[in-house]
Each structure stands twice: as structure tokens, then as C-alpha cells.
Amino acid sequence: MTRKDQASPVEPHTTVTGAGHERGKSRALYTPEQRVRRDQTVWTVIQGVLAPMQFLVFIISLALVIRTLNTGEGAYAADVMFVLKTLFLYTIMVTGAIWEKVVFGRYLFAKAFFWEDVFSMLVIALHTLYLVMLFGAYGTLQERLVVALAAYAAYAINAGQFIWKLRMARLEGEREAKAAKAMAANDEAPARADARPLQDMAAAA
Numbered sequence: 001m002t003r004k005d006q007a008s009p010v011e012p013h014t015t016v017t018g019a020g021h022e023r024g025k026s027r028a029l030y031t032p033e034q035r036v037r038r039d040q041t042v043w044t045v046i047q048g049v050l051a052p053m054q055f056l057v058f059i060i061s062l063a064l065v066i067r068t069l070n071t072g073e074g075a076y077a078a079d080v081m082f083v084l085k086t087l088f089l090y091t092i093m094v095t096g097a098i099w100e101k102v103v104f105g106r107y108l109f110a111k112a113f114f115w116e117d118v119f120s121m122l123v124i125a126l127h128t129l130y131l132v133m134l135f136g137a138y139g140t141l142q143e144r145l146v147v148a149l150a151a152y153a154a155y156a157i158n159a160g161q162f163i164w165k166l167r168m169a170r171l172e173g174e175r176e177a178k179a180a181k182a183m184a185a186n187d188e189a190p191a192r193a194d195a196r197p198l199q200d201m202a203a204a205a
Helices: 032-040 042-071 075-104 111-135 141-204
Strands: none
Touching: 032 075, 042 075, 042 141, 075 111, 075 141, 111 141
16 A cells, blocks of 8 residues: 655555546555554444354355255254344344444445445345245245255355455555555665664764
8 A cells, every 4th residue: 555655645555446437446455544443343244243244144044945955854943043144144134234434434345345246135035035025925836945045055156255365454564564664674774784884983982
């Protein structure tokens, strides 16, 4: 990221996209201010707890759905676990929207996670369709379970999107740390050079 070591016509965290185009945000996921808010808010911790819990419920529910499709048995258990998985999904979407509001200033579709949020809408729609079929008695059991598989396929893709973004954020943080160390080393070098003549004079005396 650009640092204010010297005057620059371009503001930090912006890139010039060309004549006639507006300056856009850089590819960095977070500005320094957003990174601080992310690290300080309790909603980051809540998301970090809910996400693996939802994934565990997903694995159990997926196994039950596949079992019911293959054997015709355990439909009640499959339905119960899918409802539980959907409740986790709704919860993490609400807390995630609050997290985005705290960090980015908007409840959904922040630029850094725009496409993840768009795909999340499909995931929610498929999970909700299952509930409508279940409680409204629409379709057959097999049709409902096929919807469940579609919902879980979408969820897996969406989870992969977020995991990729987490990896990008981690690499971005590592680059920031290395850049900060390099800048600190560069700042210390002139000071050491200025102090050397004084040390040589003291040694000569």
C-alpha cells in the first residue's frame, strides 16, 4: 500500500484507472482503518465461532440427506438436521451483515465481499425453498432432498469463496508486516550513518 513517506498526487489505497475513469479502491481487502475495526469488533469472534459450527452441522446433515436418498430411511432426522443447518445459516448471515456494517459501513455487498454476498443470496434462497417444501408439504421427499443437495453444493462453493478471501487477508497482513519492517530498517539506516562519525571521533579522542 502507498505510504506517506513523500508527497504523492495519488491518495493512499486508491488506484488511477485511466483518463475519464474515477479513481477506484485498491485491491487490498481492508484499509488500515477497516483492519483495526475488524480486529477490535466482537462480531469477528462471533463469525469465527459460528462458521465452523455451521460447517459441522452441514457435514452431519449432508450424510443424513445422502443416506435418506439412498435408502429411503431416516427422513425425519434428515429434515431436522437441515432445519438446524438453515437456522445456523440465517444466524450467520445476520451476524455477518452486522460485521460488514461495523467494518465496512454497510450491512451487505461491501466491495471487498460483494460476490460472496451475492452468492450467499442463492444459498439462502435454496435453503428457504427446502423449508417451504417441508412445511408447506410441496413436492415429494426425493424432490425435497434434491433441493437440499443443491443448497449444500451452493453452500460449499460459497464457503470456498470466503475461505479464499480469508487466505488473501492473511497474505495481505503478512505483506503489510514485511513492508513495515523494511520501512523501519530504512529509517534506522540514516540514523546509524549519522552516529558513526561521532563514534569515530570519540574513539580517536
